[in-house]
Amino acid sequence: xxxxxxxAATRGHANHGWLDSWHSFSFAGxxxxxxxxxxxxxxxxxxxxxxxxxxxxxxxxxxxxxSIPLEGDLEHGDNMGNSTIIRQGDVQVMSAGTGxxxxxxxxxxxxxxxxxxxxxxxxxxxxxPRYDQKTFSLGDRNNKLQTVLSPIGTDAAGVQIHQDAxxxxxxxxxxxxxxxxxxxxxxxxxxxxxEGDLFVNDILLNRRDGLGVTGAAALQLKADSNAEVxxxxxxxx
Numbered sequence: 001x002x003x004x005x006x007x008a009a010t011r012g013h014a015n016h017g018w019l020d021s022w023h024s025f026s027f028a029g030x031x032x033x034x035x036x037x038x039x040x041x042x043x044x045x046x047x048x049x050x051x052x053x054x055x056x057x058x059x060x061x062x063x064x065x066x067s068i069p070l071e072g073d074l075e076h077g078d079n080m081g082n083s084t085i086i087r088q089g090d091v092q093v094m095s096a097g098t099g100x101x102x103x104x105x106x107x108x109x110x111x112x113x114x115x116x117x118x119x120x121x122x123x124x125x126x127x128x129p130r131y132d133q134k135t136f137s138l139g140d141r142n143n144k145l146q147t148v149l150s151p152i153g154t155d156a157a158g159v160q161i162h163q164d165a166x167x168x169x170x171x172x173x174x175x176x177x178x179x180x181x182x183x184x185x186x187x188x189x190x191x192x193x194x195e196g197d198l199f200v201n202d203i204l205l206n207r208r209d210g211l212g213v214t215g216a217a218a219l220q221l222k223a224d225s226n227a228e229v230x231x232x233x234x235x236x237x
Contacts, residue, residue: 054105
């Protein structure tokens with residue numbers, strides 16, 4: 001098993017006033033040649049947007065873009081005709097394909113919206129742009145794995161993308177453990193700890209730490225305090 005540990009404080013950071021963003025991988029003004037991507041996982045931004053503020057309409061192409069709200073309400077609009085509100089418990093994906101334009105803003109006027117913005121390289125280029133959004137029960141991830149994203153064409157739960165990727169969320173009570181078995185042992189897993197303290201095998205993660213793991217068929221998770229974690233299993237090339 002090989003690992004790469006990204007402590008929370010080592011991430012790139014940009015505070016624009018209306019946007020406070022932490023970058024696990026090189027993004028915008030933050031560049032680290034050792035942290036360009038992990039396999040096909042290209043971007044993992046931990047964003048907080050001030051009340052009423054947001055990103056104006058801007059383009060993307062040939063990227064799978066996933067948004068996971070953590071607090072507050074995120075307002076989305078795009079040139080495919082989608083106009084939605086994304087809340088905690090929701091997961092949204094946009095396959096940019098041949099090109100799409102979208103905007104994201106804080107729907108609330110009284111509190112920040114906090115969300116993860118994740119980009120994954122697709123396994124097919126120039127596909128027809130598409131949008132997908134689903135709501136998941138927070139209770140269904142208590143001390144068990146909840147599938148929130150899977151490859152297009154599978155019958156698994158979750159939103160689907162053009163990549164052999166699997167995302168799971170779980171909330172673990174202190175002292176609780178579980179085993180994550182990879183769909184493909186040739187894949188890697190990027191573990192992002194949203195809250196709490198967690199052992200991944202014998203490596204202790206704290207809040208907002210990231211851990212990339214390769215060469216393992218399974219991971220052993222054990223919560224050292226009440227913990228919430230996102231597991232992203234993805235191809236490494």
